[in-house]
Amino acid sequence: MQGTIVMPKLGMTMKEGTIVEWYKEIGDPVAKGEAVLMISSDKLNQDIEAPIDGMLLARNGEVDDELEVGAVIGVVGAKGSVVPEIEKNASAPTVTAAEISKTTDQQSTVEKSSESKSARIFITPLARRMAAENELDIQSIKGTGGNGRITKQDVLRAIAELPKEEAAVAADTVKTRTKVGEGLTPMRKAIAQNMRNSLEQSAQLTLHRKVTADSLLDFQKLLAKEIESNAIDARLTLTVFLAKATVLALQSLKKMNATYAEGRLTEFDEVHLGIATSLENGLVVPVIQNAHQMTISQLAKEMKTVSEAARNGTADPGLLTGSTFTITNLGATGIEYFTPILNAPETGILGVGALQDELTLTEDGSVKVSKKIPLSLTFDHQILDGADAAQFLGSLSSIIESPFRLVL
Structure with missing residues (x-):
């Protein structure tokens, strides 16, 4: 049996979280409810606990890495278990583990509610936001992630295939947004992004x-x-x-x-x-x-x-x-x-x-x-x-x- 540790959603405006510190190394034993790492959001630092007893089998990111809400941070399971390959910002449903955390289920539900009733589209939160910002139809984007999930790279590829003028505008939008808060501490970066988002959306x-x-x-x-x-x-x-x-x-x-x-x-x-x-x-x-x-x-x-x-x-x-x-x-x-x-x-x-x-x-x-x-x-x-x-x-x-x- 395996359990995934995912990036939780600690607030309405939280889109990504930053790994601040790992308390456990790969191979270390962990108990259910024991703190495995600390993450930072736009609001506060938060310890993330192990979902089951076992040992830390995999870590999907190191200190200062940013992962989207719902993304797999690590995997806990029995010694010797085979760990599926984890895409950098893949949400938990792409990992074939026996237990998926409640946070991931909630994230998946949010995705489902906005998808077409006729076709289920798997897409990461970041990719969905990028597609919306660039007015791209997600149904026309081919996903290369697990379960055909559309990733950031898939959206960037779709932007590159746009006519030159449209692609240039979209690329500038992506470039500008990724630079907001660059070089700041996780909290200041999150504040910078939230303030810019507030001004742009209202x-x-x-x-x-x-x-x-x-x-x-x-x-x-x-x-x-x-x-x-x-x-x-x-x-x-x-x-x-x-x-x-x-x-x-x-x-x-x-x-x-x-x-x-x-x-x-x-x-x-x-x-x-x-x-x-x-x-x-x-x-x-x-x-x-x-x-x-x-x-x-x-x-x-x-x-x-x-x-x-x-x-x-x-x-x-x-x-x-x-x-x-x-x-x-x-x-x-x-x-x-x-x-x-x-x-x-x-x-x-x-x-x-x-x-x-x-x-x-x-x-x-x-x-x-x-x-x-x-x-x-x-x-x-x-x-x-x-x-x-x-x-x-x-x-x-x-x-x-x-x-x-x-x-x-």
Whole structure:
């Protein structure tokens, strides 16, 4: 009996993973559930475990090699077993092993759902993406991989057979995409590719607005006193209040609480709020699942938990995927306005700047100093118009300026 180790899909946007470290050499004994290697994705590092007891029979890649999601990384089995030849980025179904991991089954299901009902086409994820980018009909491409699977090389061969002008354009597209993030660390490379993909796949526009924060800051002080006097374990930062206000605003405009991917627009009743968190060598977005069901104190505790897990590198992959909207706060850096890039496939992201002091006129004509919060809302103009985005910012501003709505 043999079991394959495959590249898992750790997040919605993950396409490839990088081998960071092998813990086992070929011939080493392994136990089911024992870590065999570490891989890196655009989100985090993750240990990959052996699917069965046995010994490591084959390794399909070394440190710093990139493999597509679903590709075979290694084979575990009994000593002396014959190991089938593994194509570099072949998905697990091409290996005639007795056990195929659940991850591979899921990847295969995704492929099947997009294939023609009349003919089953085997194609690697990278080859499918390249074919789509170059508007190639995959039914016309002959696959040379296992089970007739279409590989990257097959797509490149099809591009070469195009008329000269079309082939030149397609080749430039492939060349440009393979160079994105070249020479960077795995995490920075993944961030570079995700940011470029986000900008290329959406029509991003940013609206800016300042909101008076005096009432919100007074409300924060009031709750802080109540928390202290009642010995409640909660730390209510300004970001927590803004997160709660954002959740309420999203529930009033579902168009902003949505994702757009692979030609499908999905609007959500539930708010799964991403909180952009900076790391020493990059950026991740831990997710507060079902933030719409949480009180302010619950939201504060969950934000603290997931952010610390992300910074410590202990976040479960499930905490780093599935967001429907993201907040990114640069207030601590003194930045006022900026243009955040969408966390694809979301249709909106809110940037929060540093509090600003401004002189304002009161109703009686006197002058006072007010605190203002600069907000920067980036949205996908394919999905929403400027009026929709302005409506969302208006709703959010109204909640911030009437903070008692946060607890009513």
